[in-house]
Amino acid sequence: MKRGGFPLVMFALAVASAAAAPGDYVESYDTPYNNLTVQKTGSVVELRARSRAAEYLESAVDLDDPLRLVVPYTRTLFAAAFLQPKPQRVLMIGLGGAGFNRVFTHAFPAALLQSVELDPKVFELCQSRLGFKPTSQTPVATMDGRLYVKRSKQTWDWLILDAFRAGFVPPHLKTQEFYRECAAKLGERGVFVTNLHTSTELYASDLKTIQSVFPQVVLFQTTGRGNVIVCAVKYRAPSVTDPAAWPAGDPLNAALAACIDLKALASEKTALPADETRSARVLTDDFAPVEFLDAMKVNNTNPR
Amino acid sequence: MSRLLFYSLVTVLGILSMGFQLLASRLLNPHFGSSLIVWSWLISTFLAAFSLGSIIGGWISDAPARPRRRAQLTVAALAIGSLAFTAFFGRLALDRIELAFTELTPGLLVSCLGLFFLPVTMLSSFGPQCVQHLAAQGTPPGQASGLVYGVSTLGNIAGVMLTAFVLIPHFPVSTLLYGWLGVAVGCLGCLLVMLRPPADPATP
DSSP, rough: OOOOOHHHHHHHHHHHHHHOOOOEEEEEEEEESEEEEEETTEEEEEEEEETTTEEEEEEEEEOOOSSOOHHHHHHHHHHHHHHHHOOSSEEEEETTHHHHHHHHHHHTTTSEEEEOOOOOHHHHHHTTSSSOOOOOOOOOOSHHHHHHHHOOOSOOOEEOOOOOOOTTTOOOGHHHHHHHHHHHEEEEEEEEEEEEEESSTHHHHHHHHTTTTTEEEEEEEEETEEEEEEEEESOOSSSSSOOGGOHHHHHHHHHHHSOOHHHHHHEEEEEEEEEEEETOOOOOOSOOHHHHHOOOOOOOOOOO | OHHHHEEEEHHHHHHHHHHHHHHHHHHHHHHHHSSHHHHHHHHHHHHHHHHHHHHHHHHHHHHHHHHHHHHEEEEEEEEHHHHHHHHHHHOOOOOOHHHHSHHHHHHOOOOIIIIIIIIHHHTHHHHHHHHHHHTOOOOOOOHHHHHHHHHHHHHHHHHHHHIIIIIIIHHHHHHHHHHHHHHHHHHHHHHHHTTTOOOOOOOO
């Protein structure tokens, strides 16, 4: 449902209307799960979620250049390719604007990329405003991500968790039990990937919880941003933490290398913050005060 | 002093009911997610329990002394027993229910009815009995009703705030459920003493 009245958006509308190019627009939608703003400026369409008098960039797509990853951390998600370079089956929890999906299908055209999105309106806007067209290779299910993982009978080569509601991840997608369910649905050499924010107390608990399930964990810090992409595997050997062992450059995937500077991506590997995680508590279904640990100071981009 | 204890017990009843709703959501989330569908079923279950509990409580309040006493003991036992079941076997039951129902709605319905409806119904049945208790002591019925439901609603608010901002951030849900059970045993025990009906006048 299209609605107006949000002061920031009205202000943005007023400013935009003075200098907007033909075809530019700002729209707002209230859904059962989100308060969304869709803004088109030139060829770029942004999907933002409003929360606490701020807006958080959930996704963005350049309609003229769909392979350009507008949101920086989306590029970092492809670090999974260092650990499992030939994914055939990928599960993405959290569709957003499907910026990741376009590059993925370009780089791995034969692979299946199954997305799961809770909010049907996000899926609708993704198609009607952000130009995403799901195919048999890129199907989308609208349901809770954890339920999908539990009920899925398949195994996955990459399992990516990037489900945010205005910068906030529901507690049941942050627990040790859920990560175990994800690990159980990974193939033998599968990679679990998730997007964390570094500036809250939740970060240390997140890492400690992930480490309690996955024996090997590698972190990639998105340059200049507060995002850390976690890549984790459920096997102890061979080691995946040494970059020297990773496939690199064009041999890894020429199509992917054409979209992403893989050497720069590899250089974003960062150390595990051992001091911070030492005193953190593991989050479980029984104890997951996620809302209170997450001060939400930094998101995908600066709050507007 | 006894009036202060009485209102304290009414407040605790309110805390137990609404705080339990937040604990219920934490129990359901790992199995059914945290979508609007989950919250809709949860809130509806609690409101239905408040409704049925009030009707049952009203019936108990008007019953003669001996059946009233039997009914009081029965609802207190059901409240404690069902709370104990949720505390000790809630997660196990949810694991089974989730496997048994592939559709979200029937699974939620069975979970909400099986784990939350009975204890909240039984706890709610003490509201009208507290009104009757005040009225029997000389408080006008309308005033008694307003006082009990006003204080109970303040307890509801305290239950939500305490559970959300103090208890859930610091304690595991399982520990809190055991706490709920302990407090319910104490609260209902005191109420059973306080609400003991006077003996029926001897029949000529």
